[in-house]
Amino acid sequence: MQRSSSWVPPGTDLDRPNAARIYDYFLGGSHNFPADREMARQAISLWPDLPMIMRSNRAFLRRAVQYLAGEGITRFLDLGSGIPTFGAVHEIAQEVHPETRVVYVDMDPVAVAHSRLLVRDDPHVEVVEADVRDPYGLLAQAPVAELLHPGEPVAVLLVAVLHFVSDEADPPGIVAALRDALPPGSALALSHASLEGRPDQAGAHQELYARTRTPLTMRSRAQITAYFDGFELVDPGVVYLPEWRPETPDAVGPHPERMTGLAGVGRRP
Ligand code: SAM
Numbered sequence: 001m002q003r004s005s006s007w008v009p010p011g012t013d014l015d016r017p018n019a020a021r022i023y024d025y026f027l028g029g030s031h032n033f034p035a036d037r038e039m040a041r042q043a044i045s046l047w048p049d050l051p052m053i054m055r056s057n058r059a060f061l062r063r064a065v066q067y068l069a070g071e072g073i074t075r076f077l078d079l080g081s082g083i084p085t086f087g088a089v090h091e092i093a094q095e096v097h098p099e100t101r102v103v104y105v106d107m108d109p110v111a112v113a114h115s116r117l118l119v120r121d122d123p124h125v126e127v128v129e130a131d132v133r134d135p136y137g138l139l140a141q142a143p144v145a146e147l148l149h150p151g152e153p154v155a156v157l158l159v160a161v162l163h164f165v166s167d168e169a170d171p172p173g174i175v176a177a178l179r180d181a182l183p184p185g186s187a188l189a190l191s192h193a194s195l196e197g198r199p200d201q202a203g204a205h206q207e208l209y210a211r212t213r214t215p216l217t218m219r220s221r222a223q224i225t226a227y228f229d230g231f232e233l234v235d236p237g238v239v240y241l242p243e244w245r246p247e248t249p250d251a252v253g254p255h256p257e258r259m260t261g262l263a264g265v266g267r268r269p
Contacts, residue, residue, distance in 0.1 A: 009109045019164055019214040020111040024083045026054040031083045031114055043208050047201050049258055056241040056259045057191055061159045062087050063245050064189040064265050067234075068155045069096035073187060075147050075154040076102045079132050079178075080161025083111045084118055089157065090125045099124060103143045107131045132161065133169040135177035153185035153268075160261070162227070163193040164214040175227045179268065186268045188231050191241060193218040197260035224262045231266025238264035 008014070017039035021032040025040040032040075044050050065076065074097045078089050081104035090102040104115050104127045112129040119125040126143035138144060148154055156178055165171045179188070195202050195218045202218050209216035225238045236243065240256035244263045 009113045012110055017212050018108060018110070019209070019212055020082045020106065020108040022212075023054060023160070026051045027058060027086060029083060029086075031110065039208065039211065043205065046204050046208070047198075049198075053241075053259050053261060057160050057261055057263075058086065060191055060241045060244050060261075060263045061089070061157070061189070062092055063247070064157070064159070064263075065089050065092045065155075066096070067245060067265065068187055068189065069093045069100065071187075073153055073155045074100045075152055076100065076157060077105070077144060077147055077154055078102060078157040078159075079105045079138075080158065080164070081106050081111065081115065081127075082108075082160075083114050088118065090119065090122060094124070101125070101147060103128060103147050105130050105132070105138060105141075105144070132158075132174055133165060135174045139178070139181050148181055148183070151183045153183055153187065155187040155189060156182065158188065158190045158227075159263075160191050160193070162190065163216050163218060166215065166217055172226060172229075176230070179230050182268050184268055187265060188228065188268075189263075189265045190224070190227055191261050191263035192224045192227075194224060194260055194262045195220050196262070197240065197257035201260070221262055225264070228264060228266040231268055234265045234267060238262050 014033045015035050017035045021036040022040045025032040025037055076089055076093055093100040101124045106112050107130065109129060112127055115127040119127060128141050128143055130138045130141055132138060162171045193216060206216045206218060221238065241259040241261045241263050242252045242256045246252050
C-alpha cells in the first residue's frame with residue numbers, strides 16, 4: 001500500500017494508475033505515485049512520443065485560452081481540468097482579464113484536492129468534483145450554474161477528456177447538453193486522441209489505459225469534428241494539436257500528425 005501525502009484525500013486508491021496523475025507525470029509534475037509512474041513508463045516504452053504529445057496538448061490549451069481571452073471571454077468552465085501542473089487556465093486567462101472567473105471540474109479526487117489548494121486564495125476560481133458523463137448533474141452544481149447564469153459568454157474546455165468517455169456514455173450527447181446550456185457567443189475548445197496520425201499505436205495504448213478507471217477511446221477525425229455541431233469552427237478548424245494557431249510557423253514542426261491529437265475551437269452563434 002502506497003503511503004499517502006498530506007494533499008491526497010483519504011480513501012484515494014494510490015495503487016491503481018490514474019489518468020490525471022499519469023498525465024501529470026508526462027508533463028513533469030510531482031503529483032503522481034509509483035503505480036502511475038510505472039504505467040507511464042510502460043506507455044513511453046511502447047510509444048516514445050507520448051511526453052511530447054502531452055506537452056503539445058497542454059500548449060494547445062494555453063493558445064486556445066489566450067485566444068478566447070483575447071476575444072473578450074471572461075468565464076471559463078474547464079471540464080476534466082486535471083492537476084494544474086504548468087500554466088493553469090485561470091493564470092493564463094487572468095493575464096488578459098484579471099477578473100476572469102474559472103470553474104475547474106474533474107472527477108478525480110486527487111486532481112480536485114490539489115486544484116483546491118492551488119486556487120484557495122483566488123475568489124474568482126472554484127473547483128467542483130463532478131463527472132462529465134452526467135452533464136445535467138454537472139450543470140446543476142452551484143458554481144457551474146452561477147457561472148452560466150447571468151448570460152455572459154462562457155468558454156467550455158473539453159481538452160483531452162472526451163477520449164476517457166466511452167461510446168456507451170454518448171459523448172456527442174454530452175457535448176450537445178452542454179452546448180444547449182450556453183449563452184450565445186459562448187465557445188467550445190476541445191482536443192481528443194485520434195485514431196489518425198499513428199494508427200499503429202492505437203491498439204496497444206488503449207489496452208494500457210484499460211487498466212485505469214478511465215479507459216481510452218481514440219476516435220476518428222469525423223467523430224471529433226462532429227462534437228462541434230451547433231458551433232461555428234474558428235480558423236483553422238479541427239487540426240493536429242500543433243497546427244492550431246501556432247505562435248510561429250516553425251512551431252508546427254515537420255510532422256504534426258505525430259502528435260496524433262486533434263483540436264479545435266468553435267463559437268456558438
Ligand atoms: N484538461 C487538462 C489538460 O488537457 O491539460 C487535463 C487532461 S487529463 C489528460 C484528463 C483529465 O480528465 C483527468 O484529470 C481525468 O481525471 C479527467 N476525467 C476523465 N474522465 C472524466 C469524467 N468522466 N468526468 C470528469 N473528469 C474526467
